[in-house]
Amino acid sequence: MKLHEVSENYDSAARYYDRLTDIVFGRILKLEKYRGHTIDLLGDLDGATVLDVGCGTGRNFPLLVERVGKQGKIIGVDYSEGMLEQAQRSIRTEGWRNIELICDDAARLDRVTEPIDAVTAIWCLGIVYDLEASLNRIADLMRPGGRFATMDFEKSRPDKGLLRWLYPVYRIVLQYAGIDSPEDLDNAKLEAKWARGKGVLRERLIGLREEHYLNGAGMIIEGRKS
Numbered sequence: 458m459k460l461h462e463v464s465e466n467y468d469s470a471a472r473y474y475d476r477l478t479d480i481v482f483g484r485i486l487k488l489e490k491y492r493g494h495t496i497d498l499l500g501d502l503d504g505a506t507v508l509d510v511g512c513g514t515g516r517n518f519p520l521l522v523e524r525v526g527k528q529g530k531i532i533g534v535d536y537s538e539g540m541l542e543q544a545q546r547s548i549r550t551e552g553w554r555n556i557e558l559i560c561d562d563a564a565r566l567d568r569v570t571e572p573i574d575a576v577t578a579i580w581c582l583g584i585v586y587d588l589e590a591s592l593n594r595i596a597d598l599m600r601p602g603g604r605f606a607t608m609d610f611e612k613s614r615p616d617k618g619l620l621r622w623l624y625p626v627y628r629i630v631l632q633y634a635g636i637d638s639p640e641d642l643d644n645a646k647l648e649a650k651w652a653r654g655k656g657v658l659r660e661r662l663i664g665l666r667e668e669h670y671l672n673g674a675g676m677i678i679e680g681r682k683s
């Protein structure tokens with residue numbers, strides 16, 4: 458998704474993003490359960506500085522806040538000001554004091570300047586227009602031994618299962634909701650993009666491990682910096 462589309466699409470989707478995600482990814486596809494699992498792959502986060510790339514409305518924050526504790530810190534980065542406003546609202550409501558929000562491009566992360574102990578990104582990296590640049594910058598920011606865990610879609614259409622057949626409807630819903638661009642829903646392009654992205658991860662991280670969900674359409678990747 459091009460950078461101007463991130464603002465256009467997500468600024469207007471921000472108000473209903475949580476409700477839509479609860480219904481489509483939570484109740485229908487039952488994928489929300491993998492969020493906590495992905496964050497658990499980051500290991501012990503007590504006192505850690507965690508970067509949440511494409512944090513959106515902050516759906517990871519409740520899980521991260523309890524894991525980093527009072528001495529830790531969460532840096533949430535997103536390019537959509539609308540999504541960040543929703544995240545800020547939750548921070549105010551919950552009274553969280555150790556979350557910093559930064560409006561920045563995930564492919565550059567120029568405004569993240571401190572070393573990072575752990576990085577997560579949920580359903581974001583696959584839509585970043587330059588995935589390879591993003592992963593290289595993430596690896597640069599990580600401290601030696603730092604952990605990385607992401608959950609994403611490697612295919613926009615599963616090879617089997619209900620969603621394979623419901624895919625045309627799912628695609629129309631996401632496009633109509635103004636969330637995904639046609640490019641993000643192109644199966645061949647997404648697979649090729651992640652094949653290149655995994656090449657960067659193999660070069661920059663060690664201990665890479667992959668899991669799959671949603672009949673192979675979704676993947677969770679973990680690794681660490683040597």
Ligand SMILES: C[S@@+](CC[C@H](N)C(=O)[O-])C[C@H]1O[C@@H](n2cnc3c(N)ncnc32)[C@H](O)[C@@H]1O
Nearest residue numbers: 467511512513516535536537540562563579581
């Ligand atoms: C599907 S949402 C996921 C949000 C959140 N991680 C979650 O789990 O609900 C994708 C997020 O990635 C952000 N995003 C996409 N491309 C980006 C980019 N190049 N730089 C920063 N954020 C980006 C969008 O603004 C959006 O908030």
